[in-house]
Amino acid sequence: MIISDYHIHSNFSGDSVENLDKICKRAIKLGIKEIAITDHMDLDIKENYNSTNFILNLDEYIPEILKIKDIYKKDVDIKIGMEFGIQKQLGNIGDEIIEKNPFDFIIASVHSIDRLLLDKKEFWCNKSRDDAHNKYFLEMLKSIKNFNQFSVVGHFDFITRYGGFNKNKIIDYIKYGDIIDEILKTLISKGKGIEINTSGIRYNENRFYPCDDIVKRYFELGGEIITLGSDAHKSSDIGKDFKKAYDFLENIGVKYISSFDKLDVSFKKIK
Ligand SMILES: [Zn+2]
Ligand SMILES: [Zn+2]
Secondary structure, three states, X not given: OOOEEEEEOOOOOOOOOOOHHHHHHHHHHOOOOEEEEEXXXXXXXXXXXXXXXXXXXXXHHHHHHHHHHHHOOOOOXXXXXXXXXXXXXXXXXHHHHHHOOOOOEEEEEOOEEOOEEOOOHHHHOOOOHHHHHHHHHHHHHHHHHOOOOOOEEOOOOHHHHOHHHOOOOOOOHHHHHHHHHHHHHHHHHOOOEEEEEOHHHHOOOOOOEOOHHHHHHHHHXXXXXXXXXXXXXXXXXXXXXXXXXXXXXXXXXXXXXXXXXXXXXXXXXXX
16 A cells, blocks of 8 residues: 655646646545645756746645645645755755745755756766766755755655766765765754655666665664655656565665655654
8 A cells, every 4th residue: 555655746847747636636546645746946057047947836836736635635635845956055045935835845856066957968077977976965965954944855866867878877885875874864963854766766777766775874873754755747657666665664674654744744654
């Protein structure tokens, strides 16, 4: 049974065409009791000059989610979420936006560095894969230090998906262990979590984001907050590969996943 899917994009995200109604119907069909709609908000990126695809129009978004939340309230609990693109120069802009709106759940994700999206060649030129990976984790660390109103870090090590066009599908955990530990300790001290993002399996990386070692280390260091997200951009991907993720969590002795309401966390037993 799928308890919840906390990472779903609707057509409010520039890279998804799925409507909210279809998303809800799919979740209900799968018997999922809780979903978070987490559309993209990426501020201060170069792409925003050409389009507004990555800027979430909250004046339209929030009322739409509230409406659909009410329509389907008997069958599925819909959380008002957002995937906020963190960058070190944004300071506490994210906090200001989130505090003004009735959010339940926020994913903080590094999608761009120095205003360049990680899936664009411009970011990768003149950088070795190691430089890029280093920069990515440093950006994450600096950004989460200045940001408070988020719930979990999204797809922790998904930088391998782009990988510098010379793919190495797994982060060299030994090489980046120190900075990864520092990020995890910062998250734990701020009462924040991580997500298991199952999209890595769909993107042919054959693993979740983050890799198993990072999830294990988060719990070893005392972390308790974890959500599962499909990162679906179409409704057929909702809840995909969650059984594998639950099995993994059970194998490493994790019994609870997190649920969020108005940014407050509570816990649900996996079985
Ligand atoms: Zn993302
Ligand atoms: Zn996403």
